[in-house]
Amino acid sequence: MRHLKSTRTALCALGALLAGSVLSSAQAAGTLTIATVNNGDMIVMRQLSTEFEKAHPDIHLNWVTLEENVLRQRVTTDIAMKTGQFDVVTIGNYEVPIWAKQGWLTEIKPDDAYDMNDILPSVRESLTADGKLYALPFYAESVITYYRKDLFQKAGLTMPEQPTYDQIRQFADKITDKPNQVYGICLRGKPGWGENMAYISSLANTFGAQWFDMSWKPTLTSDAWKATLNWYVSALKADGPPGATSNGFNENLALFASGHCGIWIDSTVAGGLLFDPKQSQVADKVGFAPAPKGPYGKGPTWLWSWSLAVPVSSHQSADAQTFITWATSKDYVKLVAARKGWVAAPPGTRASTYAAPEYLKAAPFASFVLNAIKTADPNGPTAQPRPYTGAQFVAIPEFQSIGTQVGQTVAATLSDQMTVDQALTSAQASVTRALRQSGRAR
Structure with missing residues (x-):
């Protein structure tokens, strides 16, 4: 049992390290507080976010990285009470349509360079309510x-x-x-x-x-x-x-x-x-x-996307939208590929990822995943x-x-x-x- 226990101990230690300090409700101007889950792809996003800060020196990022159940509890409480602790929240296609109808989320309007048509249709549709987009997909899964x-x-x-x-x-x-x-x-x-x-x-x-x-x-x-x-x-x-x-x-x-x-x-x-x-x-x-x-x-059939959204309670909505656009863009996918290898690219969201020969070569599961997400039918x-x-x-x-x-x-x-x-x-x-x-x- 020694190896099994050491695996769990290492994982728990990583989670504790990532959880960070308790945040205060008041954040300095120009600081975005981002609530996210302690999954591997999000840890990569946090590591690479220094590139965002270099390109946007007036925006500082404060990360709150939590275990999944804790994240959901903290984010739900904050967003329902509109206390404004978080400027960016990591939520899924369960929350997006429900919370949008409650008036808790800011509508997202990426510019043409973002290329919304590159987002796989099943994923894009799962993040809309009444024809409006309320989150951008970081990765999607079946x-x-x-x-x-x-x-x-x-x-x-x-x-x-x-x-x-x-x-x-x-x-x-x-x-x-x-x-x-x-x-x-x-x-x-x-x-x-x-x-x-x-x-x-x-x-x-x-x-x-x-x-x-x-x-x-x-x-x-x-x-x-x-x-x-x-x-x-x-x-x-x-x-x-x-x-x-x-x-x-x-x-x-x-x-x-x-x-x-x-x-x-x-x-x-x-x-x-x-x-x-x-x-x-x-x-x-x-x-x-x-x-x-x-x-x-x-x-x-299972369809989920961990996505980035901006609560209406955020006092820095424009900067928050700038960040989530960066973190879910084609350029971010290329950044991950350059730093971590194509196999680590965020999956399930962009058609262009699955059109990249480098990704198809590095990820033998790519075509299977693409088909699973395209054909996923939660209805x-x-x-x-x-x-x-x-x-x-x-x-x-x-x-x-x-x-x-x-x-x-x-x-x-x-x-x-x-x-x-x-x-x-x-x-x-x-x-x-x-x-x-x-x-x-x-």
């Missing part, structure tokens, strides 16, 4: 299956062009080697609407489950939800790493990159890190395939009619709260505090209460 080709070869396994979840479970069983700290499968277990519930909601779709029926009644005690959660819990207990409830995207990325995971189903954005020999010990051993299919075999069909949209989230304001609450309940099944049936019964009751209190359901 979902993918990563696996260790060497472990598959050793076990005599072949990854199908389109795996099923039954097959993934069989593969994970065969490549798990716990005495050597190699775990057959790594999945998000950390509670949070954008952590474990992002993956589990996506899993539920392809198992034929959904959050609500057309009357906004939760369906969390359905047979399809039970099958979903039973697969998830049994797979992680049999073949997953210890302490799975502490593992979100970043923790699983660290585990896979350090050789501790055989299969990982998660965001396409991890490809740029896993295939980079500077950051991954298994860069030459990674294979990839589409996300597995469950019994239903269809369902809405796709569920097994039964539904009153909401979204694949790995439900596009209603209440989901941030109920998703996190259910995520905590689901995590209890991994630590044997609840059975699957107990967890789903508890989740059904809590979500029912929440929607009645919000007035959405009777």
